Amino acid sequence: MRLADALSGSNLSCHPAELCGRSILLATSDQLAAALALIKLDGIADRVIICPADTAPEYFPSLIRNGRVDTILSDYDLPHYRGLTGLSRISCGATVLPTSDLQVDRRQTEWVLLTSGTTGAPKMIAHNLASLTAPIGIPAPNCTKAVWGTFYDIRRYGGLQVFLRAVIGGGSLVLSGVSESTSEYLMRLSEHSVTHLSGTPSHWRRALMSPEARRITPSYVRLSGESVDQGILNTLHSFYPKAAMAHAFASTEAGVAFEVTDGLAGFSPVTLNNHTGVEMRICNDSLRIRSNRTASRYLDEKDGALRDAEGFVDTGDIVELRGDRYYFLGRRNGVINVGGLKVYPEEVEAVVNRHPAVRMSVVRPRRNPVTGSLVSVDILLQEPSQPQHQTSAIKLEILEICQQHLARHKIPVIIRYVNSVELAAAGKLLRHYA
Amino acid sequence: MSIKGTVISQVEEVRRNSGKPLRPLTNDLVLLESGLDSLGLAVLVTRLEDILGYDPFTDSDITVPPVTLGDFIHLYEVAGKSHYVDNGHTE
Known part of the structure; x- marks a missing residue:
């Protein structure tokens, strides 16, 4: 599907203008349906709560209540739970049809991402397009030729970064299908000559165990979402010796803080003072981050304040200086x-x-x-x-x-x-x- | 039980609850098609560490990950030799 078609048409069962000012729960099984809906909804909806594929339906009622949802957007029949009745239901699919142009008042849409919470119910974390795209910067001139892929669900922070990079840079994006295996996805990535591929270290460890891993030749390999050890970096380098490798420190709450590109685990202390727009400090061994990339708040006030009085997000990630590099030791709260x-x-x-x-x-x-x-x-x-x-x-x-x-x-x-x-x-x- | 026997019985044990149709465990079976997903594989490695006393993934610098069940067993057999030597045992 061409990006131009996604922009001019719509995959929604109603005219996008009808969703003006709505608070929407976006729960699809197919990633492409969610991607196309997000392209349409930004600037129109008040709020979009983006549910990854594995969001348990039993949590929908609390998401709907706390997110003041009035509309459910989905590509399947949601089970009947108490709290889901009386809401407007709109369907969306993986195909785009031309739509007439209607003028609507553009607004800043709140993009709400979900992460695990202490009780099992997901925490709702509020971003907007500006905070989500702040780490991306100005696309390089040749990036329209980029073919992106990701082992992430694009409805999680790490995957959403790839989706936005592909859309903003005008490149292509190969999404994994519902219940597609890692090997099948790698085969499709190879058919489309993937150039930029991202995932967690665990995603990569699994992918490299597939015979299909040798069929792709990405020029850029990215890791995030977990601490990175030297073993996976070495293994990736031996598989893809020509690829530029980056591991990013990022979380849904703190956004992308920094990227490490020297092929080594951990990060240099210079990194702490090296990034325009991202301030970092280490308080009680844990990394704190202040930037325009962080989320603004937890949607549910019961989850507390996301930023401290000075605007820093405490990541809870404990770092230790060993020799001339910082390494991640784990999480303060035992997560x-x-x-x-x-x-x-x-x-x-x-x-x-x-x-x-x-x-x-x-x-x-x-x-x-x-x-x-x-x-x-x-x-x-x-x-x-x-x-x-x-x-x-x-x-x-x-x-x-x-x-x-x-x-x-x-x-x-x-x-x-x-x-x-x-x-x-x-x-x-x-x-x-x- | 031999290392190979231990690995195979644990693969059977872990993949039993996968709910997928299971292929017979042969040397050339691709691990990712054995009914084990990432989590299953992680559980398998932990169980084997508790039974055998070593984890070849952490104890050595592997740059060629195992692709087939045969590769996986071989990894444990090779690591097993050095583990037993290091600990003063003979097989």
Whole structure:
């Protein structure tokens, strides 16, 4: 599909002007349908809440309530949940039809992105087109020839960056299809001669295990969303020796803070003072960022303030200076990053603690070479000295509860019984960095 | 059980819940088509580390990731030799 067609036509079942001033929940299964809708809605809708493909429908009612949604835009029949009735429903697809030009008052549309929250319900993070495109800068003259691809869902921050880079730069973008495998996507990327490809280190580790990974020859390889180790950088270099490589530090809340292009893990202290428009400081070992790329606020006030009094976003990412470089150690609040997806220990502990035999549980990260981390849990039982067949049965029951209530990446892989649980001075569980 | 036997039984165990039609485990089976997604693979590596006592991905600098099940088993067999030597054991 040509960008010009996407701009002049519409993939919506109503005239775009009818959505003027609306607060919209955009929940599609197909990425292209979402991409085309976003192109139409910016400047017209008041707010668009962008749901990634894996958003559990049980959270729609709270998103609708907190986002004051009046319209649902989707390419499938949403299940009937309480709270979804009485809303205007518009469908959108992956094809564009010509549409008549109607004058509407242009407005600044709030783009709301979702990330994991402590209770499992997604946090809603408000951006706008200006904050999302601020890291992109002025497109290089030759970038219309760029063919972008991403292993991300374009409805997450990392993928949205690629989508916007392709659209603004006038290049092409190859999107992965619904339930398309990594190998099938790589084959299509090869057919379209992908030049710029992005993903998390976990996405890349998986992609490089596909026989199709050798069919592509990108000139630019980008990593973000997780801390990057030297191993994946070396492996990528051996696969694509001619490609320029960049790993970016970015989060949905803080936006893109900086990019590292020297092929080494970590970042140089010079980076902290090197970027026009992005101020960085390290407070209590954690990286804080102030720029026009950060989100403006959490939509739900209960989630607290996104920026501090001086306008800095605390990323919660702990850094340590080793030799002449900073390295990421993990997250201050114990958040575990499983292949680019956040897991709040509190959410998992609350589910584990539902089992009546559990007195207390502590969720910890377990390092993993494929996804960076996995979830493990230490459990203190009400009665620790039980026969093994009983504790084994409890383990299976806990696992079953987790499977019923948690997304797959949040289910503990290791369940360990302990005799005591370490508490910090204030009586809170002591959390360690990944 | 041999390293190969351990790897195969754990692959079977992890992929059992994938809900996809499963291909027979042969040496030339492409790992990504074995019914294991990223998370499944991550779980597999962790379980093998707990059983075998080593993780070849972290312990060595691999620049050629395994593509087939045969490659994957070979990686564990090679790492197993140096692991046992380092720890004063003989196989």
